[in-house]
Amino acid sequence: MIDLSEIxxxxxxxxxxxxxxxxxxxxxxxxxxxxxxxxxxxxxxxxNTIDQEPNLYPKIDYxxxxxxxxxxxxxxxxxxxxxxxxx
Amino acid sequence: MLVQxxxxxxxxxxxxxxxxxxxxxxxxLAVFPITPQTTMxxxxxxxxDKGELRAELIKVESEHSAMAAIFGxxxxxxxxxxxTASQGLLYMTEMIYWVGGQRVPLVxxxxxxxxxxxxxxxxxxxxxxxKRDAIWVQMMAENVQDAYDxxxxxxxxxxxxRVMMPVMMGFDGFILTHTMERVEVLPDxxxxxxxxxxxxxxxxxxxxxGIGAVATPDNYAKYRKKAMEAMERAKSVIKExxxxxxxxxxxxxxxxxxxxxxxxxxxxxxGMGAWVGxxxxxxxxxxxxxxxxxxxxxxxxxxxxxxxxxxxxxxxKGVVVFDRAYSFGSGGVLSLEVKANAYGLTTPIHTVxxxxxxxxxxxxxxxxxxxxxxxGKLEEERWLA
Numbered sequence: 001m002i003d004l005s006e007i008x009x010x011x012x013x014x015x016x017x018x019x020x021x022x023x024x025x026x027x028x029x030x031x032x033x034x035x036x037x038x039x040x041x042x043x044x045x046x047x048n049t050i051d052q053e054p055n056l057y058p059k060i061d062y063x064x065x066x067x068x069x070x071x072x073x074x075x076x077x078x079x080x081x082x083x084x085x086x087x
Numbered sequence: 088m089l090v091q092x093x094x095x096x097x098x099x100x101x102x103x104x105x106x107x108x109x110x111x112x113x114x115x116l117a118v119f120p121i122t123p124q125t126t127m128x129x130x131x132x133x134x135x136d137k138g139e140l141r142a143e144l145i146k147v148e149s150e151h152s153a154m155a156a157i158f159g160x161x162x163x164x165x166x167x168x169x170x171t172a173s174q175g176l177l178y179m180t181e182m183i184y185w186v187g188g189q190r191v192p193l194v195x196x197x198x199x200x201x202x203x204x205x206x207x208x209x210x211x212x213x214x215x216x217x218k219r220d221a222i223w224v225q226m227m228a229e230n231v232q233d234a235y236d237x238x239x240x241x242x243x244x245x246x247x248x249r250v251m252m253p254v255m256m257g258f259d260g261f262i263l264t265h266t267m268e269r270v271e272v273l274p275d276x277x278x279x280x281x282x283x284x285x286x287x288x289x290x291x292x293x294x295x296x297g298i299g300a301v302a303t304p305d306n307y308a309k310y311r312k313k314a315m316e317a318m319e320r321a322k323s324v325i326k327e328x329x330x331x332x333x334x335x336x337x338x339x340x341x342x343x344x345x346x347x348x349x350x351x352x353x354x355x356x357x358g359m360g361a362w363v364g365x366x367x368x369x370x371x372x373x374x375x376x377x378x379x380x381x382x383x384x385x386x387x388x389x390x391x392x393x394x395x396x397x398x399x400x401x402x403x404k405g406v407v408v409f410d411r412a413y414s415f416g417s418g419g420v421l422s423l424e425v426k427a428n429a430y431g432l433t434t435p436i437h438t439v440x441x442x443x444x445x446x447x448x449x450x451x452x453x454x455x456x457x458x459x460x461x462x463g464k465l466e467e468e469r470w471l472a
Contacts (some may be wrong), residue, residue, distance in 0.1 A: 001286065002248055002286060002287055002288075003248065004296075004452070006190065006251060006313055006317065007189060007190040007251060007310070007313075008188065008189060008190075008296030008300075008306070008310045009289065009297065009298055009299070010296065010300035011295045011296060011298075012296075012297055036422065054451065069407055083137075
């Protein structure tokens with residue numbers, strides 16, 4: 001067996017870089033009255049921080065969301081608003 | 088194990104290496120043709136065409152792509168191989184460092200050749216030594232048999248779990264690549280036993296890994312230290328593999344260095360590569376004339392055989408290193424290595440820079456410099472140019 005500690009490989013794991021949500025400047029907020037549950041935000045989220053239980057609305061994990069805003073851009077009904085974290 | 092007798096063939100260096108590669112059974116090859124390596128690529132394609140080698144030969148657009156292609160392939164598990172020279176090796180440089188740092192077991196043959204400018208297709212070692220810091224094991228062949236032997240051993244050393252490092256087999260362009268010599272080849276079944284199945288495989292869908300990710304400063308330094316330790320470990324692995332190979336073939340393998348007539352020598356000649364054959368002639372002739380001279384051949388350039396070299400230098404009246412590559416503004420590359428390991432010793436070390444860009448070096452040129460050394464007439468650095 002090869003010793004993986006010997007060679008530079010990364011083992012992807014949730015939270016291995018700490019709670020990256022603290023990096024966020026703008027916070028995506030979903031307006032559930034506009035959301036059609038199309039799942040585009042889930043598919044586009046680069047950090048895989050949006051999840052959805054079957055037939056329920058998407059939910060953002062703010063511990064890890066970096067606030068990049070991709071979800072807000074792709075949302076076809078403009079249901080995600082980017083709200084400043086600091087007033 | 089009984090000594091295994093295979094066939095005796097007449098092969099040029101490129102074909103001998105191709106034969107060894109065929110026997111090592113790589114599954115993926117990516118090679119871009121370049122003088123003086125081209126006939127090796129042609130032979131490998133011929134083996135594939137005839138069905139003697141079951142491998143995918145990727146036709147790449149450059150040497151950079153050749154190394155990148157086998158880098159990716161090697162991560163998925165197959166045994167891989169490439170070969171290049173000179174400008175091709177330089178073009179490959181970025182990926183050379185990538186596979187070294189990633190510690191990917193693979194083998195590359197380098198048909199050593201001068202570097203432009205001025206343009207040259209002839210032999211020297213400037214291309215080979217330029218990869219000394221890339222975390223590669225580097226070995227250098229003296230003759231065609233040696234090129235065949237080292238290529239087989241290279242696969243085993245590279246894939247050893249204690250090493251996990253790419254291996255570069257250097258052999259002098261034209262002088263070895265295009266010269267036909269008597270070569271004893273092992274039976275295929277013996278090679279199968281000598282090189283165990285490859286275990287290295289990083290791509291596993293059930294256990295995903297990120298490869299090529301950024302390393303934070305702490306992690307970067309840690310992996311570089313591990314590579315340093317693995318390089319030191321490689322010394323004993325290389326010796327072990329050579330001892331095993333010697334047992335199988337009955338051909339003396341010596342180890343990281345070879346001492347020729349040097350036990351009682353007052354003056355020592357140090358060299359690496361094909362011209363070591365001419366050096367043997369020069370040393371023997373001087374011995375016949377009563378001069379106590381000897382030869383130290385460097386067979387493994389990385390990891391550099393520090394202990395062996397230091398031991399061999401002790402008690403000599405003078406040492407001359409023959410260099411076929413030069414670090415401009417500093418000195419002969421092999422000389423610098425030898426001098427670095429003579430720290431604290433009083434032995435004077437001279438350099439002869441010769442054979443650059445294929446400039447002919449005859450045994451009597453070597454003999455002349457060595458004789459001048461014994462008579463105290465050799466400068467600290469002499470250029471045969």
